[in-house]
Amino acid sequence: xxxxxxxxxxxxxxxxxxxxxAEVMDAAVRIFYExxxxxxxxxxxxxxxxxxxxxxxxxxxxxxxxxxxxxKESHVQSETIFEKVSAKGLDPLDExxxxxxxxxxxxxxxxxxxxxxxxxxxxxxxxxLEEVEAAGRRFEQHLYTLLARAKKDGxxxxxxxxxxxxxxxxxxxSVPTWHKPSKQRRPSDKAITRQFAEMTIKSMxx
Amino acid sequence: xxxxxxxxxxxxxxxxxxxxxAEVMDAAVRIFYExxxxxxxxxxxxxxxxxxxxxxxxxxxxxxxxxxxxxKESHVQSETIFEKVSAKGLDPLDExxxxxxxxxxxxxxxxxxxxxxxxxxxxxxxxxLEEVEAAGRRFEQHLYTLLARAKKDGxxxxxxxxxxxxxxxxxxxSVPTWHKPSKQRRPSDKAITRQFAEMTIKSMxx
Amino acid sequence: xxxxxxxxxxxxxxxxxxxxxAEVMDAAVRIFYExxxxxxxxxxxxxxxxxxxxxxxxxxxxxxxxxxxxxKESHVQSETIFEKVSAKGLDPLDExxxxxxxxxxxxxxxxxxxxxxxxxxxxxxxxxLEEVEAAGRRFEQHLYTLLARAKKDGxxxxxxxxxxxxxxxxxxxSVPTWHKPSKQRRPSDKAITRQFAEMTIKSMxx
Amino acid sequence: xxxxxxxxxxxxxxxxxxxxxAEVMDAAVRIFYExxxxxxxxxxxxxxxxxxxxxxxxxxxxxxxxxxxxxKESHVQSETIFEKVSAKGLDPLDExxxxxxxxxxxxxxxxxxxxxxxxxxxxxxxxxLEEVEAAGRRFEQHLYTLLARAKKDGxxxxxxxxxxxxxxxxxxxSVPTWHKPSKQRRPSDKAITRQFAEMTIKSMxx
DNA sequence: TATGAATGAGAGTTCATTCAT
DNA sequence: TATGAATGAACTCTCATTCAT
Numbered sequence: 001x002x003x004x005x006x007x008x009x010x011x012x013x014x015x016x017x018x019x020x021x022a023e024v025m026d027a028a029v030r031i032f033y034e035x036x037x038x039x040x041x042x043x044x045x046x047x048x049x050x051x052x053x054x055x056x057x058x059x060x061x062x063x064x065x066x067x068x069x070x071x072k073e074s075h076v077q078s079e080t081i082f083e084k085v086s087a088k089g090l091d092p093l094d095e096x097x098x099x100x101x102x103x104x105x106x107x108x109x110x111x112x113x114x115x116x117x118x119x120x121x122x123x124x125x126x127x128x129l130e131e132v133e134a135a136g137r138r139f140e141q142h143l144y145t146l147l148a149r150a151k152k153d154g155x156x157x158x159x160x161x162x163x164x165x166x167x168x169x170x171x172x173x174s175v176p177t178w179h180k181p182s183k184q185r186r187p188s189d190k191a192i193t194r195q196f197a198e199m200t201i202k203s204m205x206x
Numbered sequence: 207x208x209x210x211x212x213x214x215x216x217x218x219x220x221x222x223x224x225x226x227x228a229e230v231m232d233a234a235v236r237i238f239y240e241x242x243x244x245x246x247x248x249x250x251x252x253x254x255x256x257x258x259x260x261x262x263x264x265x266x267x268x269x270x271x272x273x274x275x276x277x278k279e280s281h282v283q284s285e286t287i288f289e290k291v292s293a294k295g296l297d298p299l300d301e302x303x304x305x306x307x308x309x310x311x312x313x314x315x316x317x318x319x320x321x322x323x324x325x326x327x328x329x330x331x332x333x334x335l336e337e338v339e340a341a342g343r344r345f346e347q348h349l350y351t352l353l354a355r356a357k358k359d360g361x362x363x364x365x366x367x368x369x370x371x372x373x374x375x376x377x378x379x380s381v382p383t384w385h386k387p388s389k390q391r392r393p394s395d396k397a398i399t400r401q402f403a404e405m406t407i408k409s410m411x412x
Numbered sequence: 413x414x415x416x417x418x419x420x421x422x423x424x425x426x427x428x429x430x431x432x433x434a435e436v437m438d439a440a441v442r443i444f445y446e447x448x449x450x451x452x453x454x455x456x457x458x459x460x461x462x463x464x465x466x467x468x469x470x471x472x473x474x475x476x477x478x479x480x481x482x483x484k485e486s487h488v489q490s491e492t493i494f495e496k497v498s499a500k501g502l503d504p505l506d507e508x509x510x511x512x513x514x515x516x517x518x519x520x521x522x523x524x525x526x527x528x529x530x531x532x533x534x535x536x537x538x539x540x541l542e543e544v545e546a547a548g549r550r551f552e553q554h555l556y557t558l559l560a561r562a563k564k565d566g567x568x569x570x571x572x573x574x575x576x577x578x579x580x581x582x583x584x585x586s587v588p589t590w591h592k593p594s595k596q597r598r599p600s601d602k603a604i605t606r607q608f609a610e611m612t613i614k615s616m617x618x
Numbered sequence: 619x620x621x622x623x624x625x626x627x628x629x630x631x632x633x634x635x636x637x638x639x640a641e642v643m644d645a646a647v648r649i650f651y652e653x654x655x656x657x658x659x660x661x662x663x664x665x666x667x668x669x670x671x672x673x674x675x676x677x678x679x680x681x682x683x684x685x686x687x688x689x690k691e692s693h694v695q696s697e698t699i700f701e702k703v704s705a706k707g708l709d710p711l712d713e714x715x716x717x718x719x720x721x722x723x724x725x726x727x728x729x730x731x732x733x734x735x736x737x738x739x740x741x742x743x744x745x746x747l748e749e750v751e752a753a754g755r756r757f758e759q760h761l762y763t764l765l766a767r768a769k770k771d772g773x774x775x776x777x778x779x780x781x782x783x784x785x786x787x788x789x790x791x792s793v794p795t796w797h798k799p800s801k802q803r804r805p806s807d808k809a810i811t812r813q814f815a816e817m818t819i820k821s822m823x824x
Numbered sequence: 825t826a827t828g829a830a831t832g833a834g835a836g837t838t839c840a841t842t843c844a845t
Numbered sequence: 846t847a848t849g850a851a852t853g854a855a856c857t858c859t860c861a862t863t864c865a866t
Contacts, residue, residue, distance in 0.1 A: 020829090039244035039329065041856065054859075055830050063857065118383070119325055123245065159401055160393055167405050170380025171373045177324070178372050187366055195365055199373050203409035226846095247839060260842075261847045269840065432825095450657035451741065453860060466863075467826045475861065530795070531737055535657065571813055572805055578796050579789045579817050586788025589736070599778055607777055611785050615821035638850090659835065672838075673851050681836065827866080835859070842852075 023049055024059045025073070028066050033112035037067055037120040067120060068128045074117045075135045077106060082142055092150035093201060099146075100172065100200055101193040107175040108189050115176035140165060147204075157206035168200050230255055230265045231279075234272050239318035243273055243326040273326060274334045280323045281341045283312055288348055298356035299407065305352075306378065306406055307399040313381040314395050321382035346371060353410075363412035374406050436461055436471045437485075440478050445524035449479055449532040479532060480540045486529045487547045489518060494554055504562035505613065511558075512584065512612055513605040519587040520601050527588035552577060559616075569618035580612050642667055642677045643691075646684050651730035655685055655738040685738060686746045692735045693753045695724055700760055710768035711819060717764075718790065718818055719811040725793040726807050733794035758783060765822075775824035786818050 027048035031040045042063060046053035060066040081102045085095055107114045121132050143165055150156050156164075187195075233254035237246045248269060252259040266272040287308045291301055313320045327338050349371055356362050362370075393401075439460035443452045454475060458465040472478040493514045497507055519526045533544050555577055562568050568576075599607075645666035649658045660681060664671035678684040699720045703713055725732045739750050761783055768774050774782075805813075 036242065036244050036329065038242050042858085043856080051829095052831060053857085054832075054834095057858065058829060123242065159405070160397070163393065163398060163401050164405070166380060166384050167377045167402060170378070170383070171376040173383075174372060174376025174379065177376070177379075187369065191366070192369060195369050196373060199365070199370070199409040202411060203405040205408060248841090249839075257846095258848055259840085260849075263841075264846060448654065448656050448741065450654050454862090455860075463825095464827055465861085466828075469862075470825060535654065571817070572809070575805065575810060575813050576817070578792060579814060582789040582792025582795070583785045584788070585792065585795075586784060589788070589791075590784050599781065603778070604781060607781050608785060611777070611782070611821040614823065615817040617820060660837090661835080669850095670852060671836085672853070675837070676850060827864105829864095831861100831863075833860090836857090838856070839854090840852105843848105843850095845848080 020049065020051075021059055024056060024066075025070065029070055029112050029116060032067065032070065032116050032120060037063075037116070037123045064124060064128060067116075068124060068131070070113065070116055071121060071124070071132050071135075074110075074113050075132075077110075078103065078139060079135075081106065082139075091155075092146055092153060093155045096146055096150065097197050097201060100168075100197040104172060104175065104193040104196055105189060107172070108179055108181075108185075108192065111176045111179050111181045114173070118173050118176070140169075143168070150204075154206065156204040159204065164204060167203065171196065171200065226255065226257075227265055230262065230272075231276065235276055235318050235322065238273065238276070238322050238326060243269075243322070243329045270330060270334060273322075274330060274337070276319065276322055277327060277330070277338050277341075280316075280319055281338075283316075284309065284345060285341075287312065288345075297361075298352055298359060299361045302349075302352055302356065303403050303407060306374075306403040310378060310381065310399040310402055311395060313378070314385055314398065315387075317382045317385050317387045320379070324379050324382070346375075349374070356410075360412065362410040365410065370410060373409065377402065377406065432461065432463075433471055436468065437478075437482065441482055441524050441528065444479065444482070444528050444532060449475075449528070449535045476536060476540060479528075480536060480543070482525065482528055483533055483536070483544050483547075486522075486525055487544075489522075490515065490551060491547075493518065494551075503567075504558055504565060505567045508555075508558055508562065509609050509613060512580075512609040516584060516587065516605040516608055517601060519584070520591055520597075520604065521593075523588045523591050523593045526585070530585050530588070552581075555580070562616075566618065568616040571616065576616060579615065583608065583612065638667065638669075639677055642674060642684075643688065647688055647730050647734065650685065650688070650734050650738060655681075655734070655741045682742060682746060685734075686742060686749070688731065688734055689739060689742070689750050689753075692728075692731055693750075695728075696721065696757060699724065700757075709773075710764055710771060711773045714761075714764055714768065715815050715819060718786075718815040722790060722793065722811040722814055723807060725790070726797055726799075726803075726810065729794045729797050729799045732791070736791050736794070758787075761786070768822075772824065774822040777822065782822060785821065789814065789818065 024045070028040075028045050031044045031048060034040070035044065042053050042056055045066075046056055049056070060069065081099065085098050085102060088095070088098070090098065121136075122129075124132055144161060147156065147161050147164060151158075151161065185192075230251070234246075234251050237250045237254055240246070241250065248262055249259050251272075252262055255262070266275065287305065291304050291308060294301070294304070296304065327342075328335075330338055350367060353362065353367050353370060357364075357367065436457070440452075440457050443456045443460055446452070447456065454468055455465050457478075458468055461468070472481065493511065497510050497514060500507070500510070502510065533548075534541075536544055556573060559568065559573050559576060563570075563573065597604075642663070646658075646663050649662045649666055652658070653662065660671045660674055663684075664674055667674070678687065699717065703717050703720060706713070706716070708716065739754075740747075742750055762779060765774065765779050765782060769776075769779065803810075
């Protein structure tokens with residue numbers, strides 16, 4: 001299930017008339033993560049893929065377009081998680097707990113993509129920026145309604161919910177700032193996600 | 207105490223041919239915040255200051271040097287807070303509470319600097335990078351010893367302290383991602399810092 | 413007689429897998445007219461035809477070759493007119509009058525091709541350039557002998573004939589700079605060609 | 619009066635802290651003339667000036683901006699001529715005659731600029747295009763009112779004036795297509811301008 | 825006939841940096 | 846202190862062309 005590269009799953013057919021779309025995407029993720037969107041050059045990406053930089057334009061229209069595509073892949077992931085957990089029909093607090101753990105596990109597996117999502121999104125402009133911002137608002141809204149239900153149930157205390165969301169997301173989204181994907185995972189992913197979810201829930205308790 | 211620009215405090219006497227070091231710094235903070243270090247050009251900074259691009263080099267040696275100076279100013283601030291609160295000789299949990307509130311207040315007042323601190327620090331290289339990383343480690347170490355004392359007192363539960371620090375700092379450092387300095391502050395700064403500190407302490411409670 | 417696209421006349425039988433040579437040529441004419449030879453890209457042409465860029469090379473050897481072919485089609489036209497009118501055995505001035513009107517009518521019907529002919533011809537190089545220049549000289553030479561005969565007859569005044577040709581061709585060749593093919597033709601084509609021919613003849617009168 | 623480079627007139631002061639604005643402009647005129655706007659590269663211009671291509675951006679904002687500036691210099695010239703001749707208060711036909719000769723002389727002296735003016739103007743876009751088109755309309759309007767006055771006086775026949783202007787300008791503007799500035803001038807400039815003006819006037823005679 | 829993928833060169837443009845004045 | 850002019854490298858992006866399929 002952990003799959004740090006969500007794009008290379010297409011099995012490569014013989015004959016090798018490869019469509020390197022996925023490779024390009026993955027390379028871009030690595031480079032954008034390492035150098036930041038502005039600091040990264042398409043030359044870097046091209047080197048990583050092993051093509052000439054001009055050739056990259058077969059796969060996307062512009063550098064900004066490339067960034068947008070990466071962002072969209074992350075949207076799909078988080079929305080999938082929301083839907084999957086929602087479908088279980090749990091208590092608000094249990095649903096929150098499960099969402100937090102699932103999200104965090106995905107974060108742990110995709111540190112680079114997540115880092116890009118949170119740090120480089122603001123480099124987009126115009127329509128592309130709006131698109132990403134809209135997705136961000138949907139994300140928060142979903143969380144908000146969940147917390148509101150929990151509050152009505154008396155499961156969480158009398159606190160400002162908007163502020164509460166900042167707190168939770170702050171803690172959660174910090175994953176890419178400290179998690180190094182290459183290292184041996186100590187503590188285990190499970191321990192991490194569990195403690196984070198627990199701390200989060202406790203922080204809101206009445 | 208709130209002082210959103212730590213450099214322009216010197217009152218300007220009329221007719222005086224002043225050292226614009228502080229203006230340059232402030233301009234750089236605004237530009238680096240808005241466009242990111244890599245995305246910002248010294249031309250942007252020069253425009254903001256109202257000086258020609260080449261003239262900036264009187265004030266710093268290189269773009270990277272400029273970034274380092276901005277980072278250092280933030281170090282000084284956080285270390286001052288640590289020292290000030292330490293001197294009071296409080297219980298570990300009370301000390302933590304006060305540190306969190308003081309830090310957060312400074313974050314609220316200096317969103318731009320804080321954002322630069324957390325997002326652009328990794329663009330430094332060589333010695334400069336090491337210098338900043340060392341300061342970061344001192345910061346964490348201070349927090350760690352504080353938490354360790356609290357744990358020994360039984361004031362916080364049996365949790366992984368390193369992980370706990372990630373959680374706390376994640377929530378705290380997220381301030382610049384959501385706080386807009388220009389807006390009317392609702393809820394009030396005091397409400398914000400209090401709820402955050404409370405949630406933090408509760409999240410660790412035994 | 414008016415035939416603004418000399419290549420698409422072949423009726424298309426259904427189901428037929430036709431040679432798109434003519435379509436490619438017409439598309440190139442439109443694009444080269446609009447953007448100029450240097451400013452036009454084969455991608456533009458490919459889009460217009462509805463074919464992939466690489467596929468175009470089935471129809472020509474190089475971009476310059478494509479331009480040359482367009483130019484040659486125009487040569488054929490003007491030479492046809494010269495021959496047709498010559499065959500009538502008219503007085504020099506009458507022949508000139510008829511040639512001017514016929515040419516101008518063709519210009520009015522083929523503004524794009526004519527514009528390309530006069531503006532983009534100089535982008536050719538080497539043999540291709542020589543070929544086109546030779547055709548231009550034949551054109552002028554024909555006009556010159558015609559005028560020389562008229563002058564001997566006393567039908568036109570004592571003026572420098574080379575200069576006179578510049579004048580005439582300047583006026584005539586300006587058609588594509590002001591004639592918009594899409595617009596309703598006011599004044600009528602006939603009125604235009606007649607007034608131009610008249611003014612031309614009068615300008616040389618003794 | 620003949621001055622094929624209208625920009626290098628500023629005497630070069632000692633100390634040589636040269637402002638190469640004029641040199642850049644002249645180089646661009648030569649290159650744009652030779653290769654066309656689209657076909658010319660700023661590298662070509664830079665080579666001609668003897669600077670690196672990046673350095674050129676000290677003198678203009680973009681290639682298109684450079685083209686616009688060249689166009690504007692031509693506007694100034696033609697408008698100056700119009701004003702100068704207008705001020706004499708001549709008969710319409712005499713005024714036309716003098717304008718034609720003055721303009722043509724300027725054309726003969728500035729073939730490259732004129733060629734650029736008529737051939738490359740359409741490569742401009744947006745506001746810049748509108749600016750140039752507006753100037754073109756002013757030019758034509760001036761000519762139109764002049765012809766209208768002459769027609770009322772009975773000095774020219776009953777012809778379509780708009781069409782007449784096309785004819786005149788076609789002949790006049792063709793100068794850069796045949797005049798080679800380097801060659802020894804045979805026939806003399808005076809002979810050329812006189813014959814052209816005469817032919818023009820005669821072409822409209824009642 | 826046509827496609828899809830790539831090439832390699834070069835386009836316009838930006839930028840940190842330098843330095844004589 | 847500050848300017849004006851230039852550098853040189855790198856950047857994003859475009860394009861004519863090729864070729865196996």
